[in-house]
Amino acid sequence: MKPIDYIRIWLACARYSVVRTMMFRFDFIMWALVEFFWMAVNLLLIQVVYDHTDSIAGWSKYQMLLLVGSSMLVQRFIMGFVWTNLFEMARNIRTGHFDFFLAQPGNPLVMVSTRKLDLDGLANAVVAIAVVAYALHQLGIVPSFSGLALYVLMIFCGFLIHYGILLITVSLTFWLGAAQGIEGSYFTLMEFSRLPRQAFKGVTSVLFVWLLPAVVVSNVPASALIHGFNPLNTLWLLAVTLFWLSFAVFVFNRGLRRYASASS
Amino acid sequence: MMTSLAKYRHAFLVGLQSNIVYRWNFGIRALFSLFHLAFVFILWGAAYSGQTDIAGFDLNQTLTYFIVILMMQFFIGAQNEDYQISEDIRNGLINQFLLKPINYYLYRFSIFVAARMVSGLLALIPLIIALPLLKDHIVLPDELWRLALGLPAMFMAAIIQFTIAYIFGLLTFWFLEIQSFIILSLAIETVLGGQLFPLDLMRDRMNWLFNLSQYLPFYYQMYFPTAIFTGRLDQASTLTGLALQTFWVLALLAFAQFLWTRGLRRHTAVGG
Numbered sequence: 001m002k003p004i005d006y007i008r009i010w011l012a013c014a015r016y017s018v019v020r021t022m023m024f025r026f027d028f029i030m031w032a033l034v035e036f037f038w039m040a041v042n043l044l045l046i047q048v049v050y051d052h053t054d055s056i057a058g059w060s061k062y063q064m065l066l067l068v069g070s071s072m073l074v075q076r077f078i079m080g081f082v083w084t085n086l087f088e089m090a091r092n093i094r095t096g097h098f099d100f101f102l103a104q105p106g107n108p109l110v111m112v113s114t115r116k117l118d119l120d121g122l123a124n125a126v127v128a129i130a131v132v133a134y135a136l137h138q139l140g141i142v143p144s145f146s147g148l149a150l151y152v153l154m155i156f157c158g159f160l161i162h163y164g165i166l167l168i169t170v171s172l173t174f175w176l177g178a179a180q181g182i183e184g185s186y187f188t189l190m191e192f193s194r195l196p197r198q199a200f201k202g203v204t205s206v207l208f209v210w211l212l213p214a215v216v217v218s219n220v221p222a223s224a225l226i227h228g229f230n231p232l233n234t235l236w237l238l239a240v241t242l243f244w245l246s247f248a249v250f251v252f253n254r255g256l257r258r259y260a261s262a263s264s
Numbered sequence: 265m266m267t268s269l270a271k272y273r274h275a276f277l278v279g280l281q282s283n284i285v286y287r288w289n290f291g292i293r294a295l296f297s298l299f300h301l302a303f304v305f306i307l308w309g310a311a312y313s314g315q316t317d318i319a320g321f322d323l324n325q326t327l328t329y330f331i332v333i334l335m336m337q338f339f340i341g342a343q344n345e346d347y348q349i350s351e352d353i354r355n356g357l358i359n360q361f362l363l364k365p366i367n368y369y370l371y372r373f374s375i376f377v378a379a380r381m382v383s384g385l386l387a388l389i390p391l392i393i394a395l396p397l398l399k400d401h402i403v404l405p406d407e408l409w410r411l412a413l414g415l416p417a418m419f420m421a422a423i424i425q426f427t428i429a430y431i432f433g434l435l436t437f438w439f440l441e442i443q444s445f446i447i448l449s450l451a452i453e454t455v456l457g458g459q460l461f462p463l464d465l466m467r468d469r470m471n472w473l474f475n476l477s478q479y480l481p482f483y484y485q486m487y488f489p490t491a492i493f494t495g496r497l498d499q500a501s502t503l504t505g506l507a508l509q510t511f512w513v514l515a516l517l518a519f520a521q522f523l524w525t526r527g528l529r530r531h532t533a534v535g536g
Binding site: 041 | 302303448455
């Protein structure tokens with residue numbers, strides 16, 4: 001299949017997702033509200049902590065807001081574009097319905113990852129963008145076009161990293177038969193992306209800054225907006241993206257070899 | 265009376281057995297919560313940098329608060345009771361309770377108590393493993409009244425937790441899908457139940473929200489018993505709180521009973 005064919009299929013899937021969402025409007029509103037409330041919860045935490053301190057690891061309130069907003073943005077895109085698809089993939093591997101994707105003429109990973117869109121997640125991406133914009137406004141930062149383009153690229157890298165982590169977790173189903181606590185592991189890791197890198201010391205720094213891609217995802221884009229382009233940070237983010245994405249694709253392909261389909 | 269209790273004792277024992285089957289789930293959950301504790305330690309450790317006191321409490325007192333609240337979650341927090349009740353209604357399993365001399369609320373509550381005993385004890389394992397790292401941070405007041413008033417507060421908090429979950433489960437009589445309601449309410453409970461930060465931290469700038477929270481049931485879920493044990497409430501406020509907590513226990517029980525009777529009117533039992 002040519003790349004244009006994938007785009008056509010994705011557009012058809014997106015259209016189908018929109019129609020489906022419009023059929024269950026109440027559900028859409030409820031889930032959009034759920035995500036919105038959880039975002040508000042995180043913002044409230046910042047407000048309360050900064051009511052009692054001026055800085056966390058050298059980050060001021062609005063810098064922190066920018067950091068949390070960036071982390072939210074990556075998470076909303078994950079929720080909007082791939083979460084349901086990957087979540088269902090684990091179930092399909094267990095039940096044998098994964099055959100359906102293997103029978104399609106495209107790359108199984110692309111087919112499985114792009115089947116559905118969650119509009120509630122995407123609706124809240126707008127809220128996350130508003131949080132980032134508000135933080136920038138309060139900090140008096142007006143990013144240049146290139147600065148903004150770099151930020152978008154970095155958020156995209158963050159998206160790919162998180163996609164990789166989720167894919168690895170879900171691919172474990174090929175071996176384990178059940179990916180228990182998949183949401184748990186993802187959300188636990190994501191929680192650390194709301195903290196400034198400088199707050200991590202000792203073992204936690206090794207684990208969450210260097211070994212696991214929790215901190216890099218949000219800290220590098222937020223720092224780029226606050227302090228400008230930093231080639232070392234950018235390279236670090238690109239390297240981490242490349243590593244986790246390739247590793248995830250490798251794990252998925254190895255898992256695929258183990259897939260035995262369902263007995264009939 | 266004894267025969268009546270024997271029924272629920274059996275439900276409790278069955279609950280104990282079936283929850284031990286899910287020991288890995290609880291174990292994994294407990295492990296994830298240790299990561300959450302690491303998040304809390306990093307955040308508050310950084311917030312305390314350069315100051316020894318936040319709202320009258322030092323870093324260790326604040327960290328103790330989060331350790332105790334974590335324990336509360338495993339010992340008295342409702343976890344998936346709402347989904348279980350919802351499933352019972354959806355699958356028609358409640359039909360059997362309608363025909364037998366057993367109270368569905370008490371039956372479910374007995375299982376809830378069993379489940380929390382299992383999850384609470386299992387959560388102790390990772391905490392004991394992490395104890396060498398945590399022990400220097402645990403500072404608990406030694407006044408005896410805190411234990412005497414804190415334990416009943418904890419028991420009533422468990423009833424409130426369970427009853428709220430029960431009420432959400434009963435919504436299945438009216439709605440096909442209750443997951444979004446549950447997760448929405450979880451966000452509110454996380455904040456107003458004091459799981460995100462000690463509620464008294466809102467006293468300075470958001471006093472209105474702190475005052476409001478004291479009149480809502482969520483305050484009495486996790487925050488209230490934890491605040492008693494960790495020295496964040498004095499005796500007078502504790503006694504007033506206990507009165508309000510009793511009110512919420514009774515009000516929620518009455519509301520649950522109301523929903524149960526109204527819900528059953530809508531319920532259709534099919535098949536034999």
